[in-house]
Amino acid sequence: DVKVTQSSRYLVKRTGEKVFLECVQDMDHENMFWYRQDPGLGLRLIYFSYDVKMKEKGDIPEGYSVSREKKERFSLILESASTNQTSMYLCASNEDEKLFFGSGTQLSVL
């Protein structure tokens, strides 16, 4: 079975903090994705990566950056967290186009 693991299920941070969300997949997938999910807005793509050290902006990249130093790990970085970044963050990877998600990180920024 494909496994996508997100390091934290719940996270509480203060406004202005630098926040790292970690995601690891164990299936040697080339492509990895970060989405955020908000009530009424559905899932929106923040960033994605097709290969190590390669990244592309999704639909809502503002306020975020990413890092992919190793194939299996894709990190989402909030340089200076703000309250409007309170959300559920979902990492995913794909194989032959089929997308697999991690269990999500519910981030609250106070």
Added chain:
Amino acid sequence: GIQVEQSPPDLILQEGANSTLRCNFSDSVNNLQWFHQNPWGQLINLFYIPSGTKQNGRLSATTVATERYSLLYISSSQTTDSGVYFCAAGYNQGGKLIFGQGTELSVKP
């Protein structure tokens, strides 16, 4: 870009009933997937179905790409089917998908 619309937004069923969820998309796609998000938030991939029909147990899906819609059928529903069902579509973008707003299904015992 591609727009994805799902209907109905909400659905309440008695256990054992059948249902059909619909997904319309605005442009040509070569990637169409259905997901189930359980009450704990985990998204499970149900089908990768850019065209044709697939079945997996009580669930089946059909995509008619030329008419830009896909249907998800749930037969003999169970309480464990409750949650939100998402359709997502894309075209030649390395797996990048646009998600619909979801159909929230509640199956009552």
